[in-house]
Amino acid sequence: MASSLRLDRSSRKQPFFLFVLLTLLLAAGVVALIILLEREKPQLEVAGQLELIGTRRQIDFVVADSKSGLRHVDVLIRQGDQLKVLFEQNFTRQGHFRAAGPGRVAGQVTIDTNALGLQDGAAEIVFTAQDFSYWNLLRGNIVQSVFPVKLDTQPPRVTRMDSPQYIKPGGAGLVLYTISEPVVRHGVSVGGYFHPGFPVAGKKELFGATIGLPFDTVQIKDAQVEAVDAAGNIGRAPFGMLLKKANFKSDRIPVPDSFLDLKIPEFSQYYPEMTGSPLDKYLYINNQVRIANNRKIAEVCGRSVPEQLWQGRFERMARSSTRAGYADHRTYYYNDQEIDKQVHLGIDLASTQRAKVEAANRGKVVFAEYLGIYGNMVILDHGLGIFSLYSHLSGIEVAVGDLLEKGGVLGTTGTTGMAGGDHLHFAMLVNGVLVNPIEWWDESWVQLHILNYLK
Template sequence: MRIQPQKKPSSIRLTPLLLLIALAAVGYGVYLFGSHFEGEPPVIRASIGAAWNPSRETTVQIMDRKSGIRRVQIVVSQQGRDIQLFDQLFEKNIPKTLALPIKMDPRKHRISEGAAVLRITVRDMSWRGWFHGNKAEAVFNTVIDTKPPRINVLTRFHNIYLGGAGLVIYQLSKACPEHGVLVGERFFPGIPGMFKNPLTMAALIAVDHKAGAGIELAVTATDEAGNPAKASFPYHILRKSFRRETITVTDAFLQQKMPEFQLDPSLGEHWTPVEKFSHINQQQRETDNRKLGEIAKTSASSMLWDGTPFLRLPNAAPKAGFGDHRIYLYRGRVIDEQDHMGVDLASVQQTPVPAAQSGVVVECGDFGIYGSTVIVDHGLGLFSMYAHLSTISVKPGQNVRKGDIIGNTGMSGLAAGDHLHFAMILRDQFINPIEWWDESWIQNNITGKIQDIRSLEK
């Protein structure tokens, strides 16, 4: 009789599979345990500063990307009283992030001006803390401030030409992180430190040479609590006409100048010289002027010049004026139009160029259409620019005094002949240099105003 071998139970063959299932179950249990007992607290973000106006909406950002947000409580405490602004327990649709707009009526909640504490408490869905979750708390010690600052404009007259500049001096009732003068849509920040009273500010301002008749000027201020204020003042915008000039672009000029400018081959590999000129005169000019504006955003907070008139290039004849509207012709055809935002002065070739006033060199070197250029910061947002130089005698960061030689005239950049292109810039706006050569104008519009306010402080 033949004995058949006994087959092993199938359970023995299933043992590896059962082991894998058991390991997976254990892993999943560890995952669940770890996720429910995660120990990372929620994140709270709120812009509550040293001063706070609760009647202005503030957004509180809350985030818990692991277990989610369980409960949020927001309480204001003042003089022993707690006022609950928000309290919510989330049991369904557990959020991972929240953006809560917080706003309250101080009168309704009997909140007064003065010290207060804002406390934001958040718990998440973690099982830690005996199933109460991880806790995060943000405490802001602040001052309730609902009153806007008062602005008192101290200077009495402000007569400003199109393309010209002026000075406004004003006093604030309290410290404000942002304040200055709005000229249309342009903002000119006020500068402290020129007077004994730390709340007395001075702002150099400018009116664009193309500004319309209805342009508005006003002093604005926003305090630490975000309360805004605005004050008007007397001003008169004086109209000014600017010359129109026709410039003929010759083939000789194009052959001489266009090779000096290197363009991206993808832009103009097959351009004719006149097409290249049009691009440089438009796009490169815009690029250079934007760069100038960026440079002029950072200026010394004190007046670096001595209050006397700015120097003009000695023994030089004016060749072009500020605001001249130039029409460029090539073979009788108009190819471009641009405004000339400086004064061109010509003397003998490679004439030494003096610094117009004391200041700090902030830029020197090649500057696109302006060629070899030096830019000097005179403080309070005021800069002078010296372009088309043949040589440069200064370096960035160097202090210069009025009359120091900074270079020599030339014809670098987009210049047809040896001359100095002299420009003045206030913040990011070109202004008429002629005013700054005029002693009477400076006395009446700048230094005289400063002297008047300082005399009142004695």
């Protein structure tokens, strides 16, 4: 009797277990189908705007699929009956569920219209991506993005109207030119250094660029006006200039222990990473800190307002004597041993202690704080790529954004930074290039080489 009861209970449990097992298998099958038949399409990202394509254009793109993974990616360009493959990549299945293919593919295509035999006019760039899903009768999810584009391989026509015939190392000048169509960037390149252009006030379709040569220029190479249109085509108008000789002074600078004792504590506050002896720290300041400071100045003076804020010559500090000149080649000595060489790219002017420092011309304050070897420093943007710099100040009386008139007080002379005595270090820059201030103090030079061009 007991045996019969046990058998009866066992027979009643079997259908229940079978039901549970079937339910689990069905659930597992549903989950597997959901994974295998996932319907999420690959995602495509294309860098930049594609409406206009010039003679040669590189396009970066990323395709991603976070579920089944990517099976195929291709990029084509289509124009009329022509179909050119720019990119194609196929992947081998690595599994049957998630991540059967890569989850992300980053690619780059180059469209060289001449090499591809394409003509100016309408075309289409087609991006296609396919994943490893079993959806769509095993073909997977497919995404296709079509970008209509216009091929434009004609560069803007650039005509140089005027430019300096002679120029010195550390010298400056103005180049005038016209452009046949609206462009996204234009200016003058000299020796690989680009000087941005600006519209000349009151002269329709006339543009200018102020240029400056570094002090160490020994030959003028590749001087040309450049204009880049929206499609990336570059129009160029080369021109020549004759390089005049410039003579720069050589100077011997002693570095006594008393100077190190005076200056190293100041720099230690701003550069705590310095190590070694006082002389080691001095050399670190005169080299690494100097390089970083000049890089910062070039960055600040790399962008100028395109309007002329200034008028006439730039003023020299009143009642001052010259203590050091532009491009003086300095050799530094410690205990009569040569320890360093540098070039002084400004003019040192000395007057009375804590003398008022006035703006050399009308301009906007774009820098007003402490900067390493320059100490307390102010930089004014005068527009058209022209800047003036005032350093070693004992005090700064302006803030970034202030507009100063010529003669407006911006601070007082001092000994901050790498200065042994009270003076003003004055410099002029053209688009970040430190040039000779003497030209800008000369009324006739400013009139002849700059203002006459802008009339």
